[in-house]
Amino acid sequence: MDSIKKKVKEEIDRGWTGPNLKCEYGPCHYTGQDCTYCFCPFYPCNDEELGNNIVTKKGDIWSCLHCHLIHRTNVCRYIASKVKELNITDPSDPKLKEMLPDIKKRFLIPGKAIMVLGATSDAGKSITTAALCRMISRKGYSVTPMKTQNMSLNSMITSDGSEVASIQMLQSKAARMKHPDHNINPILLKPMGSGKVQTIVNGNDFGIYDTDSYYNEFVPSDGIEAVRESISTLKKRYEFVVIEGAGSPAEINIYDKDIANMRAADIADADCILVVNMNWGGGFAYALGTVELLSDNDRKRVKGIILNNMRGDPSSLDTGIEELEKILKIPVLGVIPHINLPLPTEDSFALSHLTAPEGAVKICVIKLPRIANFTDMDPLYRENASVVHTEDTNDLKDADMIIIPGTKNSFEATEWMRSSGMDTTLKEMKGKVPIIGICGGYEIMCRTLSDERNKEAPSSAEGMGFFDADVSYNIGKRMTVAGVISGTDEKIKGYELHKGDVITKELPLFRLISFNGDECYEGSSKIKEKLFGTYIHGIFDEPAFRKFILEMTGRYIPTKYSDVSYDKILDETLDSVADIFTVSLNMNLFDKIFPGGRQ
Amino acid sequence: MRIMFAGTSSNVGKTLITALFCRYLRTKMIMVSPFKAFNLSSNSFVTDDGSEIGIGQALQAWASDLIPDKRMNPVLMRYENNSLRTFVNGKEVKDKERKELLDTALTSFDELSDMYDVIVSEGSGSFAEINLRENDIANINLATSRNIPVILIGDIEKGGVFAGIYGTWRLTEEKHRHLLKGFIINKYYGERKILESGIERIASLTGMRCFGVIPSMNIKLPEEDSSPERERYGDDEIDTFIKTMDTVLEGIREHVDLDGIMNVLGSSARCDP
Numbered sequence: 086m087d088s089i090k091k092k093v094k095e096e097i098d099r100g101w102t103g104p105n106l107k108c109e110y111g112p113c114h115y116t117g118q119d120c121t122y123c124f125c126p127f128y129p130c131n132d133e134e135l136g137n138n139i140v141t142k143k144g145d146i147w148s149c150l151h152c153h154l155i156h157r158t159n160v161c162r163y164i165a166s167k168v169k170e171l172n173i174t175d176p177s178d179p180k181l182k183e184m185l186p187d188i189k190k191r192f193l194i195p196g197k198a199i200m201v202l203g204a205t206s207d208a209g210k211s212i213t214t215a216a217l218c219r220m221i222s223r224k225g226y227s228v229t230p231m232k233t234q235n236m237s238l239n240s241m242i243t244s245d246g247s248e249v250a251s252i253q254m255l256q257s258k259a260a261r262m263k264h265p266d267h268n269i270n271p272i273l274l275k276p277m278g279s280g281k282v283q284t285i286v287n288g289n290d291f292g293i294y295d296t297d298s299y300y301n302e303f304v305p306s307d308g309i310e311a312v313r314e315s316i317s318t319l320k321k322r323y324e325f326v327v328i329e330g331a332g333s334p335a336e337i338n339i340y341d342k343d344i345a346n347m348r349a350a351d352i353a354d355a356d357c358i359l360v361v362n363m364n365w366g367g368g369f370a371y372a373l374g375t376v377e378l379l380s381d382n383d384r385k386r387v388k389g390i391i392l393n394n395m396r397g398d399p400s401s402l403d404t405g406i407e408e409l410e411k412i413l414k415i416p417v418l419g420v421i422p423h424i425n426l427p428l429p430t431e432d433s434f435a436l437s438h439l440t441a442p443e444g445a446v447k448i449c450v451i452k453l454p455r456i457a458n459f460t461d462m463d464p465l466y467r468e469n470a471s472v473v474h475t476e477d478t479n480d481l482k483d484a485d486m487i488i489i490p491g492t493k494n495s496f497e498a499t500e501w502m503r504s505s506g507m508d509t510t511l512k513e514m515k516g517k518v519p520i521i522g523i524c525g526g527y528e529i530m531c532r533t534l535s536d537e538r539n540k541e542a543p544s545s546a547e548g549m550g551f552f553d554a555d556v557s558y559n560i561g562k563r564m565t566v567a568g569v570i571s572g573t574d575e576k577i578k579g580y581e582l583h584k585g586d587v588i589t590k591e592l593p594l595f596r597l598i599s600f601n602g603d604e605c606y607e608g609s610s611k612i613k614e615k616l617f618g619t620y621i622h623g624i625f626d627e628p629a630f631r632k633f634i635l636e637m638t639g640r641y642i643p644t645k646y647s648d649v650s651y652d653k654i655l656d657e658t659l660d661s662v663a664d665i666f667t668v669s670l671n672m673n674l675f676d677k678i679f680p681g682g683r684q
Numbered sequence: 685m686r687i688m689f690a691g692t693s694s695n696v697g698k699t700l701i702t703a704l705f706c707r708y709l710r711t712k713m714i715m716v717s718p719f720k721a722f723n724l725s726s727n728s729f730v731t732d733d734g735s736e737i738g739i740g741q742a743l744q745a746w747a748s749d750l751i752p753d754k755r756m757n758p759v760l761m762r763y764e765n766n767s768l769r770t771f772v773n774g775k776e777v778k779d780k781e782r783k784e785l786l787d788t789a790l791t792s793f794d795e796l797s798d799m800y801d802v803i804v805s806e807g808s809g810s811f812a813e814i815n816l817r818e819n820d821i822a823n824i825n826l827a828t829s830r831n832i833p834v835i836l837i838g839d840i841e842k843g844g845v846f847a848g849i850y851g852t853w854r855l856t857e858e859k860h861r862h863l864l865k866g867f868i869i870n871k872y873y874g875e876r877k878i879l880e881s882g883i884e885r886i887a888s889l890t891g892m893r894c895f896g897v898i899p900s901m902n903i904k905l906p907e908e909d910s911s912p913e914r915e916r917y918g919d920d921e922i923d924t925f926i927k928t929m930d931t932v933l934e935g936i937r938e939h940v941d942l943d944g945i946m947n948v949l950g951s952s953a954r955c956d957p
Contacts, residue, residue: 205844296874333844338882367693367810367852371844374851405815412854 092124093176101165103158104225116261117225118156121165125155126176127185134193134321150264151322153227160192195320196227198355199679202330202346202387204371208360209393209421211252212428212662214329218260219663221325228325229265230256233312234272234345235331236282238457238493241622242580246564247288249273251460256329258652259659271315272308272344274299277493278455286311300342312344316353328355335378347383356388356679359415364394364423369405376413388678389418391670396423418678419670426658427466446470446638449484453525454501455493458582461523462488464625467646467654468635478510485638486519487511489526491622495556495585496536499529499546508549515551519615519637527608527618528556528585551616552609554589561585566621568597570633571606577630579623587620594619626651685953686797687945688827688834689868690807692848696839697870697898699740700905700932702806703747707929708942709802710749717796718744720806721789722759722822728771735774736760740806743905746922747929755792759785759821786821790829802949805832812855824860833865833948835895841871846882853890865948866893868940871900876939896940903932 105111105120112118129147130136136149154160164184167173171180199217203210214230221228235250242248247267257265267288275283282299284291286307294303319326331345340347350357359375361368376387390409392402399420406417450462452474465472473480481487489511492498502508511520522530528548535545536558548556561584569575571593587609594608594617608619615637624630628648635641646654689705691698702718709716723738730736735754742752754774762769770777772788796803808822811834817824827834836852838845849867856864867886869879876897883894905925 203843204847205842207842333847335844335847336882337846337885338879365693365695365810365842367691367812367848369814370692370810370812370851370855371848372851373854374847374849375844377854378847378850402815404817405813408814408855 089124089128090176093122093126094174096122096124097126097168097173097176097181100169101162103161112261112263114153114156114263115227116222118153118227119158119161120156121161122155125149126164126181127155130185132185132189134189151266153322153324154188154193157192157227157324158225160188163188163191193321195317196323196326197679198316198320198326198328198350198353200328200330200346200350200353200355200357200386202334202350202357202359202375204333204335204359204361204368204375206332208362209391210329210360211256212424213358213360213391213393213421213666214327215256215259215428215659216662216666217327218256219659220667221327222259222261223663226324227322228260228327229262229269229319229323230260230327230329231269231315231319232329232331232345233270233315233349234274234308235270236274236276238275238455239460240273240275240285240458240582242563242565242582243267243269243288244565245288248285248563248582249288251458253329255655256327258655259663260327268315268318271311275457275493276455283493287315300339304342304344308344309348312349313352316349320353326353326355328353330357333375334383335375337378340380347379347386350383350386355386357386358389358391358418359387360391360393362394363392363402363420364396368392369409372409373412376415387415389416389675391418392420394423395420416671416674416678418675419666421666421669424662424665426661427463428658428662444469444640444642446485446635446640447483448472448486448488449481450474450488450490451481451507451526452476453490453492453498455497457491457493458524458622459490461490461622461625464631464651464654467644467651468631469642469644470635476505478506481507481510481514484514484518485640486634487514487521489520489522489529491524491526492529493525495525495528495534496544496546498525499534499548502529502549511549515616516614519617519634520551521634522551522618523624524583524620524622527587527620530609530616530618531556531587531589534585551614552587552589552591552611552618554587554591554609554618556585556587558585562620566597566599566607568595568604568607570594570629571596571608571610573629575629575633577621577624577627579621579626581620582622583620587618589618595621685801685949686803686805686830686832687949687952688805688807688832690811690823690827690834690836692810692812692836692838692845692852694809696837698806698837699743700903701837701868701870701898702804703740703744703929704933704936705945706744706748706804707926707933709804710747711933714802715800716748716802716804717750717753717800718748718756718806719793719796719803720757720808720822721793721826722761722785722808723757724761724808726763728760728762731774733774736762736771736776737774742917743925744804744806746926753796755796758789758792786825786829789821789826793826793830807834810852811836812852814855824856827863828860831952832863833952834863835865835945835948836867836892837870838867839871840869840879841873841900845869846886849892850886850889853892861890864890864892866895866944868895869897872897873900893941893944895944896936898936898939901932901935903928 102121135152139146139148201210201214218228218230237250239251240248241251241254243266245266249270253270273285280295334346361372448470530551531548531554532550534556537543562581565580567578589609591609593606594610597605597607610617627650689698689702706716725738728736729739729742731752737757741756745752760771811823838849
């Protein structure tokens with residue numbers, strides 16, 4: 086404790102310093118944070134509104150993971166001036182701790198909520214949310230994205246072990262957050278087919294619903310409660326909360342059951358921006374119709390309109406914009422051109438449209454039924470590769486590499502592999518080109534899959550038998566992992582998210598190293614036959630495994646991205662997107678409508 | 685008699701619904717011709733006299749038991765290698781004034797009207813491109829020039845269909861709104877009863893009737909966005925297409941108020957010159 090006291094003494098003597106861009110640990114909370122009080126003078130405050138107690142083997146620890154108060158410039162300046170005014174020089178001076186209630190009262194007011202609505206699906210809400218997060222972050226504010234309810238089979242695991250939609254994780258990168266948790270996507274719906282959804286609430290399994298029970302049982306009780314809690318938590322932590330809506334907010338047939346749009350806006354007291362995709366035609370009609378079909382109170386929340394995805398000359402829209410603004414009395418904030426950048430979107434193979442370069446390695450991704458986590462493949466698009474999602478066995482025949490991706494249902498997928506003839510083709514290709522199974526794809530490559538969790542109706546299936554390994558279903562895993570490619574020092578990282586457990590007699594693919602130094606092996610690897618299987622998602626994010634596997638095709642030509650981690654590539658891309666939005670929007674107007682923070 | 689199927693945006697299923705309605709009229713032994721004043725497409729169909737028209741109109745012609753005719757699509761714009769080529773009356777032209785284009789389209793429309801009992805028009809893109817209002821020849825300007833009753837088609841697949849339909853009606857000038865007789869919701873996956881409250885609200889706000897909710901269908905057409913410049917269609921291919929139309933028509937009968945649409949068509953006769 087003495088050494089901490091000493092640090093605090095240094096800090097209060099030194100006065101305000103602002104952000105420390107050179108710190109090797111920084112930014113520890115968010116990019117742009119103020120580092121004047123690296124060691125908080127109020128620690129441990131034991132204030133449940135700011136931090137929380139964590140029980141560990143070594144005893145209780147007061148955690149400040151999600152407290153940003155001490156890292157806000159306005160707060161730091163205020164403390165520094167108070168320290169001077171009250172002539173505080175001793176870190177034990179009770180006057181110092183007594184400042185906290187006053188600081189909380191002055192500065193701990195809820196952050197500003199902005200909601201990004203779409204006139205349709207695919208309007209560009211996700212990218213707009215990401216762009217706004219990055220733009221706000223660049224101004225030095227703490228900002229978080231959020232989507233109350235997301236339907237997607239692309240999910241990721243946060244560092245605290247919560248499952249959230251991948252696109253919200255991408256947006257959290259745009260916001261340059263350090264510790265996204267379940268609050269960025271409190272409700273995740275994973276479609277299972279025949280109208281049923283697996284529901285993930287606050288990052289954990291919450292059971293299975295059909296449309297009727299979801300809207301009539303879940304939404305009015307647990308659903309709305311989860312939304313309320315996450316919005317209130319995020320507003321306490323961040324100066325800005327940018328909430329992405331879902332689909333169209335003007336589905337008047339289910340208006341009162343929708344907790345992803347105006348209900349959430351109401352709870353968050355959000356000002357809304359409506360995004361319209363101009364590429365299909367009818368954009369003005371959709372914009373007008375959407376706003377006018379909202380209830381009177383909700384309509385007042387809409388403060389601006391963004392016309393997105395405009396191909397061609399934006400000035401050709403001028404007369405339409407004028408008329409729209411005149412009718413709605415809501416300003417059009419700008420026209421965003423069609424953005425030709427490889428950015429993942431929510432639930433389509435959005436990257437597939439990219440044209441592959443000459444001599445590219447052909448990577449076939451088998452389009453399994455209920456394919457999940459196909460965002461795993463995103464980094465491969467930056468390599469000298471054409472990535473083909475296919476259901477056609479003929480496509481596989483000239484592939485240089487084959488990926489069997491994740492699926493929501495491995496049992497259904499093994500059946501499909503047989504009926505589609507995929508398994509026969511894969512057996513022919515075995516040994517010729519690298520074949521990698523990820524998660525569900527890995528399970529399919531094993532000998533047998535047997536699920537005995539339901540004692541009355543156990544199910545089992547034959548896999549491809551590529552590995553001397555079997556799958557049983559017990560607890561599974563849901564966690565982030567890091568390690569190296571087995572037998573090397575080449576780093577990888579990712580996350581596991583599965584119900585099955587593979588018991589393998591093959592050599593492992595990875596050696597995982599936990600934060601306390603514990604090690605374990607993961608995956609299956611048959612180098613001679615070029616067969617690999619792993620539960621880890623995100624293995625292509627770090628350059629090492631990309632290189633390892635692409636070199637095995639014998640046709641690998643590196644690109645300028647080959648040695649770069651995908652996080653960094655994404656970061657640059659997000660910057661470019663934010664640049665495009667900044668020049669395309671009327672920023673004076675924007676700043677007027679959404680004034681910064683709590684200054 | 686005449687009627688127009690117009691869209692709240694592109695790709696809502698106008699071409700198919702127009703073809704199906706043409707086919708329906710043929711089952712009633714009515715002489716019908718399709719018509720689309722203006723087509724923006726990446727490919728075309730070449731008629732017997734060497735004229736280029738949109739593939740959609742060729743399909744609709746076959747559904748009407750007719751041979752494709754250049755007058756069915758008097759103006760075609762086609763992308764080729766990133767440049768835009770314009771075809772008027774089936775032949776390529778350079779820099780044609782848009783004003784003249786409406787006259788050209790109307791001439792074709794009138795000629796077809798003289799030859800057939802019914803003209804089923806397909807709108808182009810969105811019916812309410814307010815920024816392009818002056819240049820429009822296939823939507824509102826055609827409808828008002830020839831007093832054509834309009835049925836809007838909205839696609840529910842991408843969401844916001846009520847906003848699309850309502851917004852399109854709102855952006856149609858008040859004096860012309862009487863031409864908007866109703867709407868069809870296309871590409872639906874669920875049960876119709878879930879939509880009912882929304883449909884009722886739109887109907888009461890606009891006075892338009894709902895003429896149907898059509899389920900999502902996976903129909904492979906030699907569509908407008910397939911390979912460029914299809915010149916030849918085999919007789920077998922055409923036969924298969926017509927059979928498909930007959931099957932689909934049977935399938936959607938219960939979802940579409942065809943009698944209601946016939947009444948709209950009938951009402952247009954009273955305004956015939």
